[in-house]
Amino acid sequence: MDTPFNITSVGFIDLLPDAICIVDETGRFVFVSSAFERIFGYPPHEVIGKPMINLVHPDDRANTLAIADDIMTGNPRINIENRYIRKDGEIAHIMWSARWSPENKVRIAVARDITNRKKAETVRSALYAISEAAHVAEDLQDLFERMHGIISTLLPAENFSIALHDAEQQSLNFAYHVDQHQQSSAVLQQSAEKLYAEIVSTHQPVLVCTNDRLTLPPRLQTVGNQHALCWLAVPLLAKNGTIGALFLRSYNDGSHYTEQDKELLRFVSVQIATAVERTQLYARLQHASQYDPLTDLPNRGLLFDRLRTSLARARRRQEMMAVLFLDLDRFKEVNDTLGHAAGDQLLQEVARRLKQCVRETDTVARIGGDEFVILIESMQQPDYASIVADKIHATLGQPLQLDEHVVHILSSIGIAHYPNDGESEQSLLDHADAAMYEQKQQRKKDTHFGEG
């Protein structure tokens, strides 16, 4: 339909939210509409005559040039996405459509700023990834590594730490720490503690940059060190208060954090705090189901798991292993004469001494009142288990102070060797138990203990 005026003369182009760009066959801008400056930050006179490709994000240049070549062969393209660097250095995500005009020998493109949509999508996927990580992480360390990866999708996070607050010890402990300048968490502890005190009292994130340090309250002016350009500290707020914080540092060669980064992290940190709490709770429950609460030694269930694993390994590698069954002698007397609390204290001390008698790789478990089992893995020497038993007798034989009383602990120990005395978990335990019982009876006969 004909219009009573020239459509291009009424100036609608500059009202469009999308930018119209025209480049010549060498790829230089010949025209940009007003929206161009709103989207890319450059007024027209700063880009006319300049190559369009200079504005494209370096990682997207090759692909953009290949698409431009294709368009110039006469194939219009619709809704292509790539990234540009704005005049202020920020990344702009652009969706554009373009066609070649053979008569004018120019490429005409319409560019739409989709940065906000892209950011929202990234945040949404980060939130999803955080809640997913809380379900699949095997432990806190695994969760923290995943959190670091997720945060890196949102902003530069090469120097990243997670600190958890220990309410009992009233201390801040770096549970996860990565620093490209290899600065240890101990070096950064002081700055982290100052920032933590700030975020605990305000429940707000803090951004400290060297450039505007003087505008900060005096208590924060000393945060940092010779390298750090910016510190960004974000509280991990849980239902019952602050459980820790995320710390990001940028160095002179790194990027400078902004208020927007602070807001973004504040937003995702709520989800992170929930994930940390959930994983901590799971770890606590798992620990409680596998360890004896009095001595913190593995319980019967965990002992059987470890026995199964080490038996399988011993079978595969054709190695020897051994199980020691230990029962304290006349333990009941300690309870009866000094009280149950003293008996508890004695059991804790026995646990501590038993651990000193074995290697890190071996297991000391408490399977009942005064019954302990020691699992000795991958034995190289056939008499190694007897050597350990002698060591235990000697170590437990050292006098033990329980308040004002000195107690001498004696124990009976039975040994079972794999494969000679049994090939299954239960048969090895039964053999070691029977050997222990025999030793106990013999000692009772020898010392007449337990009489009268």
Ligand SMILES: Nc1nc2c(ncn2[C@@H]2O[C@H](COP(=O)(O)OP(=O)(O)OP(=O)(O)O)[C@@H](O)[C@H]2O)c(=O)[nH]1
């Ligand atoms: N303090 C304390 N005592 C416990 C705990 N669990 C079990 N007991 C006590 O440990 C004792 C174990 O019994 P026994 O092994 O028959 O006692 P014993 O005097 O060592 O007997 P012998 O092995 O024959 O020398 C019982 O008196 C239980 O009440 C505990 O967690 N704390």
